[in-house]
Amino acid sequence: MSKVLIVHAHPEPKSLTSALKDFAVETLEAQGHEVQVSDLYGEGWSAVAGWPDFRQPAHPDRLTYAAESGAAFAAGSQAAEIEAEQQKLLWADAVVLNFPLWWFSTPAILKGWIERVFALGFAYGVGAHGGERWGDRYGEGVLSGRRAMIMVTMGGHEAHYSARGVNGALDDVLWPIQHGVLFYPGMEVLPPFVVYQTHRLTEADWPEIAVAYRRRLDGLFTDAPIPFRSQNGGHYDGRQVLKPGLGAGEAGTRIHLAQPGDPAEFAEPPQAVLAKAR
Amino acid sequence: MSKVLIVHAHPEPKSLTSALKDFAVETLEAQGHEVQVSDLYGEGWSAVAGWPDFRQPAHPDRLTYAAESGAAFAAGSQAAEIEAEQQKLLWADAVVLNFPLWWFSTPAILKGWIERVFALGFAYGVGAHGGERWGDRYGEGVLSGRRAMIMVTMGGHEAHYSARGVNGALDDVLWPIQHGVLFYPGMEVLPPFVVYQTHRLTEADWPEIAVAYRRRLDGLFTDAPIPFRSQNGGHYDGRQVLKPGLGAGEAGTRIHLAQPGDPAEFAEPPQAVLAKAR
Numbered sequence: 001m002s003k004v005l006i007v008h009a010h011p012e013p014k015s016l017t018s019a020l021k022d023f024a025v026e027t028l029e030a031q032g033h034e035v036q037v038s039d040l041y042g043e044g045w046s047a048v049a050g051w052p053d054f055r056q057p058a059h060p061d062r063l064t065y066a067a068e069s070g071a072a073f074a075a076g077s078q079a080a081e082i083e084a085e086q087q088k089l090l091w092a093d094a095v096v097l098n099f100p101l102w103w104f105s106t107p108a109i110l111k112g113w114i115e116r117v118f119a120l121g122f123a124y125g126v127g128a129h130g131g132e133r134w135g136d137r138y139g140e141g142v143l144s145g146r147r148a149m150i151m152v153t154m155g156g157h158e159a160h161y162s163a164r165g166v167n168g169a170l171d172d173v174l175w176p177i178q179h180g181v182l183f184y185p186g187m188e189v190l191p192p193f194v195v196y197q198t199h200r201l202t203e204a205d206w207p208e209i210a211v212a213y214r215r216r217l218d219g220l221f222t223d224a225p226i227p228f229r230s231q232n233g234g235h236y237d238g239r240q241v242l243k244p245g246l247g248a249g250e251a252g253t254r255i256h257l258a259q260p261g262d263p264a265e266f267a268e269p270p271q272a273v274l275a276k277a278r
Numbered sequence: 279m280s281k282v283l284i285v286h287a288h289p290e291p292k293s294l295t296s297a298l299k300d301f302a303v304e305t306l307e308a309q310g311h312e313v314q315v316s317d318l319y320g321e322g323w324s325a326v327a328g329w330p331d332f333r334q335p336a337h338p339d340r341l342t343y344a345a346e347s348g349a350a351f352a353a354g355s356q357a358a359e360i361e362a363e364q365q366k367l368l369w370a371d372a373v374v375l376n377f378p379l380w381w382f383s384t385p386a387i388l389k390g391w392i393e394r395v396f397a398l399g400f401a402y403g404v405g406a407h408g409g410e411r412w413g414d415r416y417g418e419g420v421l422s423g424r425r426a427m428i429m430v431t432m433g434g435h436e437a438h439y440s441a442r443g444v445n446g447a448l449d450d451v452l453w454p455i456q457h458g459v460l461f462y463p464g465m466e467v468l469p470p471f472v473v474y475q476t477h478r479l480t481e482a483d484w485p486e487i488a489v490a491y492r493r494r495l496d497g498l499f500t501d502a503p504i505p506f507r508s509q510n511g512g513h514y515d516g517r518q519v520l521k522p523g524l525g526a527g528e529a530g531t532r533i534h535l536a537q538p539g540d541p542a543e544f545a546e547p548p549q550a551v552l553a554k555a556r
Contacts, residue, residue, distance in 0.1 A: 047326050049380070104455075108387070168457065
């Protein structure tokens with residue numbers, strides 16, 4: 001049995017988004033998993049990164065957030081609530097970000113959780129930099145070995161987020177979060193679970209949504225992750241630019257997915273091999 | 279002479295990002311423009327969308343943010359700080375979002391400004407929906423006739439954000455903001471002004487940055503905007519999916535830019551014609 005952290009960001013306990021959080025807790029616990037929930041609205045999480053995040057400022061005359069973050073992380077002088085969230089991430093085998101899509105991104109309160117908890121030395125600025133290696137990131141890092149998934153609700157229609165939909169493809173809309181926030185510190189990222197057109201749903205739609213979400217929760221530790229390329233897997237050159245010959249036939253963010261046509265020497269780590277085998 | 283609103287999100291007045299905000303104010307005022315600044319950290323802006331945004335809740339038993347937002351906007355019962363920011367947007371001929379890139383997006387405090395100020399009826403949910411028309415958005419809306427630009431600082435290298443860079447192309451990273459936040463309510467979006475590798479800069483680098491930014495500020499009302507396609511310009515079908523034959527030769531978010539190869543009947547509005555003519 002495994003450990004799951006759900007980071008939940010919705011102001012209304014009676015909302016669909018909150019119901020899906022509750023459903024995930026029940027479903028995962030019934031399977032024997034341990035679950036912790038960070039209910040950001042419920043706990044009054046502070047969304048704004050700033051001086052209160054550091055108990056003993058290293059350079060109190062001028063706030064350079066990354067520098068203070070790294071100093072406080074190293075010295076053990078981060079605000080207690082930040083350390084507590086980092087401990088939950090280290091405890092977890094899987095992390096679910098549970099939120100409504102607001103203006104094509106996470107609610108600000110969840111963005112603020114990322115900014116404050118993903119400290120320098122914890123989620124970025126980790127490992128050696130130089131040559132083709134630019135730190136332990138994008139597939140490696142402190143959170144490697146963990147899985148992550150977005151559970152997102154939205155008012156828009158699925159077609160608007162399709163490959164040629166006016167909002168941009170959902171994978172492009174979520175790119176900064178899935179690749180830039182979750183994969184960056186090392187987590188394997190599963191495809192998102194999405195509920196569209198939430199304002200048109202009624203109680204009668206719940207059973208179908210619950211069945212679909214249960215299927216995804218059942219596969220949390222077995223489904224194939226998105227096959228993002230590992231930064232240090234040989235795909236990128238010393239400038240961290242994708243090497244010639246890779247990503248052929250694709251464009252945009254999709255060039256950063258391992259592809260069947262890639263030369264054999266760029267074979268991916270196990271999760272991507274698994275993805276291709278399915 | 280014109281009116282410019284700068285929405286500024288950085289916690290440190292001595293930072294490069296704040297210096298660039300100050301430089302923009304001085305430069306624009308010297309040109310005879312009027313400038314207002316919303317200094318979100320300086321003003322203690324609340325980042326968290328919730329009940330305090332509505333002076334007279336319409337449905338106090340359950341918070342559906344969009345519904346409350348629309349009701350409060352229509353009734354004139356939004357929180358005073360939200361109304362004040364909306365008035366600044368209506369006053370402005372151009373809007374500059376001035377921020378450091380944190381986890382591939384705006385700081386949470388700026389995301390919270392968007393969520394709270396971009397009310398239903400003001401920035402979304404505007405105009406008739408039905409057939410090929412899905413509201414006044416993406417090129418039309420309450421903020422049409424205005425220009426917008428991102429001024430963004432970041433620690434990363436330019437190569438990491440290049441077309442094949444490991445972070446994703448900068449245009450893809452900024453897509454949810456430039457297309458989803460700024461173009462959505464009708465503003466024409468200029469290419470961003472970007473400062474990379476800020477942690478390696480010294481005082482000696484300032485003159486070059488200032489010259490480059492002054493050039494962009496000089497062109498705030500004349501430079502060509504990004505040629506995003508108008509939703510209601512005939513490019514998208516009734517499902518808001520790009521029509522066959524458009525975007526040929528491109529992929530990802532770039533299919534949503536007007537292209538030289540587009541059939542003549544999809545001629546763009548004046549800003550795109552201008553873009554092509556330059």
